[in-house]
Amino acid sequence: MSFTEQLRKENDDIFQLIFEHPFVEGIGKGSVPNEAMEHYIKADFEYLNAFMKIYGIAISKSSNRDDIHYFFNKMKFILDDEIHPHHNFCAYIGVPYEALQGHPLPPTADHYVKHMMYHAQTGTLAETLGALLPCPWTYQEIGKELMKKYEPTESHPFYQWITFYGDTGARNVTAEMRERLDTLAESSSPIEKQHISEAFRKSCELELAFWEMAYTCEEWPSKRKVMK
Numbered sequence: 153m154s155f156t157e158q159l160r161k162e163n164d165d166i167f168q169l170i171f172e173h174p175f176v177e178g179i180g181k182g183s184v185p186n187e188a189m190e191h192y193i194k195a196d197f198e199y200l201n202a203f204m205k206i207y208g209i210a211i212s213k214s215s216n217r218d219d220i221h222y223f224f225n226k227m228k229f230i231l232d233d234e235i236h237p238h239h240n241f242c243a244y245i246g247v248p249y250e251a252l253q254g255h256p257l258p259p260t261a262d263h264y265v266k267h268m269m270y271h272a273q274t275g276t277l278a279e280t281l282g283a284l285l286p287c288p289w290t291y292q293e294i295g296k297e298l299m300k301k302y303e304p305t306e307s308h309p310f311y312q313w314i315t316f317y318g319d320t321g322a323r324n325v326t327a328e329m330r331e332r333l334d335t336l337a338e339s340s341s342p343i344e345k346q347h348i349s350e351a352f353r354k355s356c357e358l359e360l361a362f363w364e365m366a367y368t369c370e371e372w373p374s375k376r377k378v379m380k
């Protein structure tokens with residue numbers, strides 16, 4: 153079993169909880185409360201901005217052009233392609249995308265991006281990938297699960313979102329990241345592998361928490377607007 157297969161197996165409990173989450177199930181059924189969706193897009197736009205900055209940190213840790221090229225392409229994927237699922241959600245709630253950009257992150261999303269930043273700043277490239285991998289992997293599996301369970305057609309309100317993550321483009325993002333991490337893990341020490349596993353599990357937890365954050369429209373306790 154490869155290192156990332158092992159990670160997937162150890163964290164299957166969280167993957168199953170994600171598939172069952174009411175926000176995710178709502179995408180499959182074609183009905184999610186507008187406020188939850190708006191909360192999700194606001195947080196996810198800024199989350200993906202932070203994700204690209206972490207790719208930037210990963211570039212600074214890269215030792216060859218192949219790695220630099222890889223992270224550069226993944227950044228492009230977020231900029232050019234991953235806006236489509238956001239547009240799908242915006243169309244559903246009838247709010248312009250621009251109105252949902254530039255908002256401060258709610259606590260859970262804030263925690264998630266800082267968790268990834270921490271591993272990127274203090275850990276190796278492999279540890280950084282361990283913290284990043286649940287992002288593409290959980291969504292790719294959500295897309296696959298929803299396609300299998302709901303067999304959406306073009307008239308489904310979230311057809312674009314589901315097919316985007318269930319289709320080959322998103323599958324490749326996960327496969328390529330797994331391949332890189334598996335290669336790096338081959339020369340990682342047991343303690344480094346431990347750090348990668350911990351970073352991976354916490355990111356899985358935070359993926360689940362992100363859906364809950366959006367579904368419950370989580371705010372900072374004081375309700376006062378926080379600075380970005």
Ligand SMILES: Cc1ncc(CN)c(N)n1
Pocket residue numbers: 196199200286287288291359362
């Ligand atoms: C929080 C989160 N996790 C994952 C993805 C899919 N890249 C996303 N857009 N947002």
